[in-house]
Amino acid sequence: MDPSEYDLPFFHRQGFHRSTCVVCGHAFWTLGDFDRCQEAPCREYGFIGAPIFVRPYSLREMRETFLGFFEARGHTRIRRYPTVARWRNDVFFTQASIYDFQPWVTSGAVPPPANPLTISQPVLRFIDLEEVGRSGRHFTLFEMMAHHAFNRPDHEVYFKDRCTELCHELLVEKLGANPKAFTYKEEVWEGGGNLGPSLSVSALGLEVATLVFMEYTRDGENLKPMPLTVVDTGYGLERFVWASHGTKSAYEPVFGEEYDELRRSFAPHDAAVLIDHARALNFLLTDGVVPSNSKEGYFARLLLRRSLRILGRVPEAPDIYSILERSGREIARDFPEVGMHRDDLRRVVEAEVERYGEAIERARQTIRRTEDRIRSSGGHATSEDLIDWYDSLGVPPDLAVEELREPPPIPNDFYSLVAARHENERPTNDYVEVTQGLPEVPASVPKTEVLYYLDPYTVSFDAHVLWTEGPFVALDRTYFYPTGGGQVTDRGHLGDLEVVEVAWRGPWVLHRLERPSPFRVGDRVRGRVDPVRRTQLMQHHTATHLMNGTLREVLGPHVWQAGAYKATESARIDVTHFRALSKEELRAIDRRVNQIVREDRPVKSYFESRAEAERRFGFTLYQGGAVPGRELRIVEIEGFDVEACGGTHCTHTSEVGAIEILGVERIQDGVVRLNYASGERALEIREEHEEILREAARRLGVPVSRLPEGIDRLLAEIEESRKVARDRRKEDLGETAERLLSDPRATETVGPVTVVAARLDLDRTEMMELSRILSREAGRVVILASEREGRGTLFVGSTAPGISAANVVEAAKPAFDGKGGGSPAAATAVGEPGAPLTTALDAARLAARGTVAA
RNA sequence: GGGCACGUAGAUCAGCGGAAGAUCGCUGCUUUCGCAAAGCAGAGGUCGGGGGUUCAAAUCCCCCCGUGUCCA
Structure with missing residues (x-):
């Protein structure tokens, strides 16, 4: 410079x-x-x-x-x-x-x-x-x-x-x-x-x-x-x-009395870590981070677990809640929001403390077992194992050492060694540009005036073509909603041509037509938005805000939207939450969200300066992530939910019709996804479900109300017939066994050993089962041969001391060019197609007899 | 987002290429006035799912799904 x-x-x-x-x-x-x-x-x-x-x-x-x-x-x-x-x-x-x-x-x-x-x-x-x-x-x-x-x-x-x-x-x-x-x-x-x-x-x-x-x-x-x-x-x-x-040090003047209090129970280093982490956690949790195993959640978990580890070393230690509480009260004097949802914050921490306890307990067991195994094979746990356990089980080395009977030394540079393992990991950051595939629009083209903000019900309008290239058309004004904010594109017509997609490109809204645009700059065109599609999307979008508000109300203010998608078939919202939803929570959500729908609350959409909106509603406005602009478009469901949002919304909650929750899943640690439908789609889905139930009941021949019992009965029947078939096969094989034992061509006794050999085209598992029945008594060698699809299979089972099934098979292999092997108790070989299976059977019999003689 | 570990009976896990196991729990029987306990017998498994390699896969390889954990 x-x-x-x-x-x-x-x-x-x-x-x-x-x-x-x-x-x-x-x-x-x-x-x-x-x-x-x-x-x-x-x-x-x-x-x-x-x-x-x-x-x-x-x-x-x-x-x-x-x-x-x-x-x-x-x-x-x-x-x-x-x-x-x-x-x-x-x-x-x-x-x-x-x-x-x-x-x-x-x-x-x-x-x-x-x-x-x-x-x-x-x-x-x-x-x-x-x-x-x-x-x-x-x-x-x-x-x-x-x-x-x-x-x-x-x-x-x-x-x-x-x-x-x-x-x-x-x-x-x-x-x-x-x-x-x-x-x-x-x-x-x-x-x-x-x-x-x-x-x-x-x-x-x-x-x-x-x-x-x-x-x-x-x-x-x-x-x-x-x-x-x-x-x-x-x-x-x-x-x-x-x-x-x-x-x-900086800690005394910065943390003051709080630090002095902790110093009574902890070493200076630990006291400082505890109070530092408590301060960071109070801000993180207040700002909506839910501890988890990835992304920002992991850092919250890391701080909490580091704190718990320190507390765990001191028997008389105060609990984590009182430390967080004390720190939170102090911070709230200057940042009042930090003190606002203390109960919720406590629940989040409780869930996390519980998980930590479980993880450590599981890990301790694993470590003990692993050490037993290592020791029984003559080795002992190494420092390398400590790193393994920390990396994959989350057990810090000092805790692992406590579990071990022969602990290895903890390397001084333990955490560097852990870091070294992660050195070669390459994070992939594959961004998908939203503007991909869209043409460049000359800067001289005036920007598009978007009208759907003001009136989401208008679906027919006139506009002038400002610019066009290929199938893309930019108008001076439009009621078409472009893909964005998780809401999919509007469709409809410009003139007689179908609009298949609408997207933002800088300050312009581009309409993509089914084929190259016939319009010229300056043309006046009639735009018609598909009203059915639009209505469904509006309902799904408003339903999503209702869902978000309900989730915050029912589950707590730690809930933040982590993603959302509004299509015509259904919609979904991902929110931060520390565990999978229970049936009761789901029912409460279902009831509450539909109650708000029925209350027919006004949904107001308006523009407001960013500063003013933030002042009035706080940062919970930004549920869908950050929104650019000096002015924010606010969507306010009266007395219930306020978000900055550019989507198309109903003006009253009752227009949503009803919300049908279709499913819940935990998509990752700390994030729960709800799928649902509203409006016409909710009714359709309800009808579909009812139809499925009716049909299922009809096929089972029971009334819908008795469906569960009907299924239980059916399952019991299946189970029963499976058992019958199994018993039947066993019985058949038992009879076969009797027959073979009384057939002198199949059975011969050589000294203390009985050799049973026969050719009976059975499949592999049947041969094994038959062999098992035949060799219940000790001193039996069973040789079975069968042919399937032209290839001969030889199976040998042995309970005769000194006679290895594997050896018998080995001896018979050359006779039919077979491949295979096994253990002393059981062995199998498969011959080449067309190779003489009977020769192989005889060879095996000879080998078995020969072993006894020798 | 990436690395690693894990997924086997209702539960906790062993087995890590050759005939699916242990412990607890469950059912029945013996014993007891009854319970607990003990003994005996038994039921319970698509070895997470799907491909592949192999004569043979719970076991090895690949892809999914799920869980845990570490790191950004």
């Missing part, structure tokens, strides 16, 4: 000079007298016992001081965003305050909620999980305080100079730090295809702020200026508090 990028008038006004760090080689600006930048490790911590700021601050005081400072300087304070970044599909968690505004605000597509703005955003970082509690300064969740400005060519708020000035003023004038203590180190920030200069602000070894100025887009080697430049800053709240105390 060009040095002029950092040469700010502010530095000159204040008398800063530029030096180069003798350690890291970076240039920096400072008022002090340093040969190195003040960031660790170039300079070691110097603020322990010598606080950077004039007086100690609590977390709350510091947050308030920061936000107040920027408010007083023209910034608008905005509320935190959820810690789970549902509006993005590239990350699970909000990892910096700027994430709140990516991608739409930073790309310029949507204006920021305020400009400039200030925020304290709780963010999650799992990278340093192992360092938490150990380093004295790492946290899983911390608050990133920030001030952001978004500059458009026509509206410059502020950029590098003013930003740096504000930062310095905060540090020096507001917090009373020594102005000469700081270095502003020149760095380059790059991410998401954008880059720009950045300044890393440090004092006494501690980095207190990063000021990032996004201004270029990378285009290979060249840099292109961005149309919108962004001031992205980050100030760690916990660090500020720490710097104001100058204590040895």
